[in-house]
Amino acid sequence: MKSIQYNLYKTFMNKRARAILLCLVSMFSLSAQTPRKDSGADGSNPGQPVMLGFRVPEEFWSHKFMIFENGKYIKQTLEKYRGKPLVLDFWATWCPSCIAKFPKVDQFKKIYGDHINFILVNSFDIDTKKIARVLTGEGTGRQPTETASIVNDVYLKQLFPHQSVPIYIWLDEYGRLQASSTANFLNDDQVRGMVERMKGGKQ
The missing domain is CATH 1.20.5 (Single alpha-helices involved in coiled-coils or other helix-helix interfaces)
Known part of the structure; x- marks a missing residue:
């Protein structure tokens, strides 16, 4: 039993x-x-570092930045850059190699037009007058850069943490992080590759 x-x-x-x-x-x-609500897989976790292959949070596009463009400072979102590849070029006024790359970025803008977007980002300097002098080439004999620059940034450095510059952040047309690179990666092959991979982006 x-x-x-x-x-x-x-x-x-x-x-x-x-x-x-x-x-x-x-x-x-x-x-x-x-995906968990806080995983960031749907891009809904503002201020947290963006992982490779993941989208930027929705706030990335609606956040208001101080931007130096056409010789003046304006408050603006990045909404107009949405839907196309975007390269963020992090720089600082004390970084000669960053400033030396401005003409290359300007050249890519001329070659590829509105097939790809570029914007400079300064997360280190707080002196807006000094930043403006660098961007306009004032007193240096350099041509002013034709690329707009975000200044006094805190938000983007949280999304893409880094200690040294220049650093380039490559986002595809969906806002997904494709690469974080040094200046060596900023070349015609890489830029053209981003453009050609874009939906209907072949020239």
Whole structure:
């Protein structure tokens, strides 16, 4: 009798264990397929670093930045850059190699027109007059850059953390982070590749 009771108990426990295991597996599968609200997979986690292959948060496009463009400072969002590849060029006034790359960025803008966007980003300097002098080439004999620059940035440096400059952030037309690179990566092959990979972007 004890043996029968033991076997029934053992069978019951095995079924129960299988049921519990099945529930756990189902829950894990659902969790693995459904991004958590705070995972950033849907771009909804503002201020958190963007991982390679993930989209920038929606706030990236609606956040108001101070931008130096056409010789003056304006408050503006990045909404007009949406839907096309975008390269963020992080720089600082104390970085000669950053400033030396401005003409190259201007050249890419002329070559590829509105097939790809570029914007400079200064997250290090707070002296807006000094920044304006650098961007306009005032007193240096350099041509002013034709590329707009975000200044006094805090937000973008949170999304794309870095300690040194220049750093280039490559976003595709969907706002997904494709690469974070140094200046060596900023060449015609890479820029053309971004343009040609864009939906309907072949010239």
